[in-house]
Amino acid sequence: MTLQLSEPLKKTVDSLTEIFSDKVIEVYQSSGDTFIRVEADSIIEIGMYLRDKLHFVYLSDVFGIDRYTSDERFEVVYNLLSLKTKTRIFIKIRCEEENPEVESVTSVWPAAGWNEREVFDMFGIQFRNHPDLRRIFMPEDFQYYPLRKEFPLLGIPGSIELPSTTPDND
């Protein structure tokens, strides 16, 4: 499929594929959005380049996707905005099912802090060098990762201790 890119997007994609030719795995479009999948270990390097050279200074969101039965089960997506060229791109990296771990981008975009905590909370993906990696929505006492596909919709009975409803805790 040929890509239909606007001028600034084309420049972004071209310079990325040129400089990081061995790191960029694929570039594709879906419903008008541009996705660039890169090697997981080069996310900091590419992030720095995107931020400093291509004006993608604003990180709008980070989220995870569970691909379930596919190889390299988890995907982490970075939603980036360039205010200067008015473009939005998505950078994707993948990681394995066993001990999923990727590098944290908080050093590049501090905004990723809470978003990465959310990904960790929901999918159990560890972020290396994250300043404060704790669960964000679920309490720490909870041991499952709810947005993984194998987690049942109705939850797991007894998986979470509920606060006592009586004043004396008995």
Added chain:
Amino acid sequence: MKLTDIQSKVHSTFFNEHQKKLYQSLEDKHTSIEEMDDGDPLTTKMILNMGPQHPATHGVLRLVLQLDGETIEKNKLDIGYLHRGVEKIAENKTYQEFMPYTDRMDYLSPYSNNVALCTAVEKIAGVEVPERAHYIRMIGCELARISSHLLWLGTMVMDAGAISFFIWTFKEREKIYDIMDRIGGHRFTISHARIGGVANDLTDEATSHIKEFVNTFPNELRDYHKLLDRNRIFFDRNEAVGVLKTEDALKIGATGPVLRACGYALDIRKFTPYARYNEVDFDIPTRMEGDNLARYYVRMEEMSESIRIIQQCLEKLPNGPIRADNAKQAYPSKDEVYYSMEGMIHDFMMTDTGICPPEGAESYHAVESPKGELGYYIQSDGTGHPWRLKIKAPSFSNLQVLENVLDGEMVADTVVIIGGLDPVLGEADK
């Protein structure tokens, strides 16, 4: 200075592991700063838990503050008390079935949330929306913006000490509720948008009420300005409070009015225009100061811009259908459902299976909700349910800002700053 061993001083009664990690995280914050001494002879230091049931925290937000006298040394936020797992629910519902859940995300402006979901699904499934529906949606969204900002204004001024103001803004909000009731039959969780258009057309009664509101509301706004713009107490409470520096705003991902109060004119309505925002004329108000007062001005001006947009929409409102006339993509009209067998079957199919975007398709669509960029990322597996639906909630981003701006502020200003950032926990907690 560091307050050590918080753990031994607090006694949690539930979620022990969670509390332990939260206090540990507070203890560890800014640990790179040199410890001056560990003595605190006057015992001016304390840990203050605010929330989650504190009325001024706008929902179930919990703040753990470490105070030195009246100054906040450092703070940690604890959210998730309203976590319902809507993203998980979405994976098990058809797109249309999921829409009422979006009403309950940012419950102060349900219409924007409905439109955000519908536009995202329309983008991924390639549904064409009729012209009239776009304009009706824009009217709804802008009314929702005014309604949300009115609640913010009332509560923020109340947080700063003026109680009666809250009643006045609620008088106007009440009118918007009445309009919503006449538009879609619900006052609050309206669910009026549909994939492919809107549920029903504007009645003459609804239109006349909107017109009346648009004519009278600017006078009310003028009165609000009269009351606040030269009010010494209001200024003292808000000026230079909760300052988010311009250079930090983008870095820590502020969005919506909070970002615009720092000087960045980022508004999704102009950035990537959706609906027919490119055909109406409006400005993006910005301020440079980044404090609470700047946020006040930005939101006040946004309300007048919204009135301008509604006026233009009412003028331009074209005639025509209000929903896509394609039974594979949108609900057929009730006339068809009641009087034809095909209509009945299609209605059933839409409810049972719903719209099926192509397999493997993924898309992201954002709208400018009153709180900021509200985006829906959808990945489809070809069935009527999304494989993954991610909501980029603006309140979540702005709460992260709160954690960064609170350090060094006075404890009495906390509620004013929360009021100024205007987070909604239903949205932040998903």
